[in-house]
Amino acid sequence: MRRSLVAGNWKMNGSRTESAALLQGVKKGMSSASKAEVAVCPPYVLIPLAAEKLAGSAIAWGGQNLSAHKSGAYTGEVSGPMLKDYGCTYVIVGHSERRTLYGENDALVAEKYGAAQTVNLIPILCVGETLQEREANQTETVVARQLDAVIDKHGIGSFRNAVIAYEPVWAIGTGKTATPQQAQDVHRFIRSRLASHDEVVADNIRILYGGSMKSSNAKELLAQPDIDGGLIGGASLQVEEFLTICRAAD
Numbered sequence: 001m002r003r004s005l006v007a008g009n010w011k012m013n014g015s016r017t018e019s020a021a022l023l024q025g026v027k028k029g030m031s032s033a034s035k036a037e038v039a040v041c042p043p044y045v046l047i048p049l050a051a052e053k054l055a056g057s058a059i060a061w062g063g064q065n066l067s068a069h070k071s072g073a074y075t076g077e078v079s080g081p082m083l084k085d086y087g088c089t090y091v092i093v094g095h096s097e098r099r100t101l102y103g104e105n106d107a108l109v110a111e112k113y114g115a116a117q118t119v120n121l122i123p124i125l126c127v128g129e130t131l132q133e134r135e136a137n138q139t140e141t142v143v144a145r146q147l148d149a150v151i152d153k154h155g156i157g158s159f160r161n162a163v164i165a166y167e168p169v170w171a172i173g174t175g176k177t178a179t180p181q182q183a184q185d186v187h188r189f190i191r192s193r194l195a196s197h198d199e200v201v202a203d204n205i206r207i208l209y210g211g212s213m214k215s216s217n218a219k220e221l222l223a224q225p226d227i228d229g230g231l232i233g234g235a236s237l238q239v240e241e242f243l244t245i246c247r248a249a250d
């Protein structure tokens with residue numbers, strides 16, 4: 001049985017005061033009996049605050065990105081060991097905003113995935129197609145290419161300690177959600193792609209859906225057989241919205 005995971009990707013949002021309130025609210029509202037796992041990924045500078053506020057709770061925290069390098073002259077970068085040092089469990093890798101706005105290609109994403117695993121951070125590998133690619137019937141080709149870049153470099157076995165997030169680019173921050181069936185179809189495709197290498201790995205890996213998931217549509221999406229949780233942007237910034245999604249995954 002795969003344990004559901006709901007992870008909040010705060011993106012570049014939140015002051016220290018707002019974030020403290022958000023962390024406090026989520027911690028308070030989470031039932032300790034929750035079967036679903038919950039995590040938050042704040043901006044780098046707020047990770048120490050998350051570590052402080054969430055210590056001793058069942059809620060995990062993680063980064064939104066990391067450097068492919070361990071340390072050195074890389075101005076502005078943050079490394080895997082640094083995230084680990086602040087108690088991070090997860091790190092998002094290859095988010096579409098990193099791919100499109102910061103030029104991260106499949107090769108760099110694969111390097112970052114490896115850098116995360118080297119220090120026992122669990123990468124949340126994001127894949128997904130743009131609207132143009134979907135309309136050109138290239139969804140599976142694009143997602144396969146994004147997955148294969150990592151499988152080729154690190155092997156199928158590396159997916160024993162990873163999470164995948166399917167995030168159709170056209171659904172991110174747009175209020176436009178993939179229908180449960182559209183999402184399920186791609187999730188199933190991802191799982192079958194992994195199964196062609198190793199069925200056990202494919203069976204066990206958690207595949208999250210991301211893209212305008214909110215309290216009003218979470219239940220239906222999470223009811224799909226191959227959707228094992230969510231990677232939540234906007235709705236993770238509001239305590240009640242986020243908690244409702246967490247409960248739907250429970």
Ligand code: 13P
Nearest residue numbers: 009172173211212233234
């Ligand atoms: P939204 O939930 O704001 O659409 O963002 C999804 C996302 O990009 C999560 O990583």
